Amino acid sequence: MFKIDLKNSAIFLIVLYIVMVGFFYNFYQHLVIKDAKQEVVNVLNTTKAIRKYVENIQKPVIYDLEKRGELYKEFFDPRILSSTFIVNTIHQMLTNSKKLNNQIPYKFKLAATNPRNPINKANNFEKEILDKFRKKEIKEFSTTLKENGESYFYVAVPIERNQKSCMKCHSTPEVAPKELVQMYGNKAGFGEKVGDLRAMISLKVPISHIVSTHIRDFLITIFIALIFFIIFYILLYTIYNKNQKLQAKRDLLLLNQNKLASMGEMIGNIAHQWKQPLAQLSLILVNMELSHERGKLSQDKLKEKINEANKQISYMADTIDDFRNFFSSGKPKERYNIKDVIELTQKLLSVRLDKNKIKINIEILEDFYLVGYPNEMVQALVNILNNANDIFLERGINNPQITIRTYTENFKKIIVIEDNAGGIKVTPKEKIFEPYFTTKQAKNGTGIGLYMTKMIVEKNNNGDIGVKNLDNGTAFVIIF
Ligand SMILES: Nc1ncnc2c1ncn2[C@@H]1O[C@H](COP(=O)(O)OP(=O)(O)OP(=O)(O)O)[C@@H](O)[C@H]1O
Ligand SMILES: [Mg+2]
Incomplete structure (x- = not known):
């Protein structure tokens, strides 16, 4: 019969459960990050497409208007002419609406080594990645990173390389619109050449945030696992109890069997112990009978013989008591x-x-x-x-x-x-x-x-x- 140790089983189940929760946490985190990566890459590609639209479609329309004299020559407004400004603004709007909808807000950044607007300046970490893009070592970069105790999921992709249309604003201050130079000065953002890679765009998402939006799935999973474990333990407990009862029954049976075996011996014992007093009793009786026949059974003699007989009888009774004691139960x-x-x-x-x-x-x-x-x-x-x-x-x-x-x-x-x-x-x-x-x-x-x-x-x-x-x-x- 197999034995169940309830305490050890409980400890084992608890440890197993904790390990499982850890496993599920990791599993969900990985699953979620994988999904997130796909989504983030999509967002970045959309961003690139918007930039392309501004460069290839929007700008030519505005320059054409300028050429035809419908717009004055030195016109510049980043709201329609800076793809970086436009994309930043769109992302700001996206973040706001995501926040309103309780979705994960992304931190968008365009990072350039020679930015016009200082907020777009690449830090060392970003410079290294940009360098890899420039050397065409990678097409896309993703990692998880720690910042101020929070883990982030980070993806970066390069923007389109410089085209001719970019040169109006990024080659020299002389060819750039006056209003642009007035707005940003004549230093930052110039000196670019066609075919160079000016910047990359990146998104940063807090992992805890990703996971917490999926925490419901995680909680449901570990809750189901918990119920499963509890049911399993109850099952174990029931089997254990049944086993215990069975064992108790078996032991009682054995005890009685063992007693019964001794009982046979006991009866033999009593018979043996009684042999002598019985012989004595019959001797006393024979003695009394003989005395009586000879008319010699005086009052005193009768009393004496009765006393003797009583002694033997009480000895026999004692023997019985000793043994009976042994078998009585419920005391x-x-x-x-x-x-x-x-x-x-x-x-x-x-x-x-x-x-x-x-x-x-x-x-x-x-x-x-x-x-x-x-x-x-x-x-x-x-x-x-x-x-x-x-x-x-x-x-x-x-x-x-x-x-x-x-x-x-x-x-x-x-x-x-x-x-x-x-x-x-x-x-x-x-x-x-x-x-x-x-x-x-x-x-x-x-x-x-x-x-x-x-x-x-x-x-x-x-x-x-x-x-x-x-x-x-x-x-x-x-x-x-
Ligand atoms: N004093 C002893 N010296 C040597 N062997 C012993 C002694 N007492 C017990 N054993 C061994 O232990 C075994 C088990 O004893 P146990 O009393 O449980 O069963 P058993 O005597 O074989 O059967 P039962 O008691 O039902 O007649 C015995 O069969 C015997 O081999
Ligand atoms: Mg024995």
């Missing part, structure tokens, strides 16, 4: 001393032990009290003594002896039962305490005896039982 726990228990045990087994000429030495170095059921303790000892008896016969031991010793040590109450039958031959020795372990198959041994003894000592009386081999025998040590 409350009581305080009893170990000496009485050992003496009763000896009395119960005396016929058998006498017959096999087994000598019993009882050494009560110290008597002590126990609380519980004395009968149970008698049964525990009877099982040990019966085993010694069996082994003595099996091995034909000369001068068989059993010593029962009681004493206390370090506030522990100790009972030692030793025999000189040659010791336990199985390894590990502790196997003998297992239910149904027996080496007496041929003699119908059940293997319950020592299991019962162990149960009585350890489960019912909070004690400990152990066994060791001596030079020429075995010692059972019981400690309370």
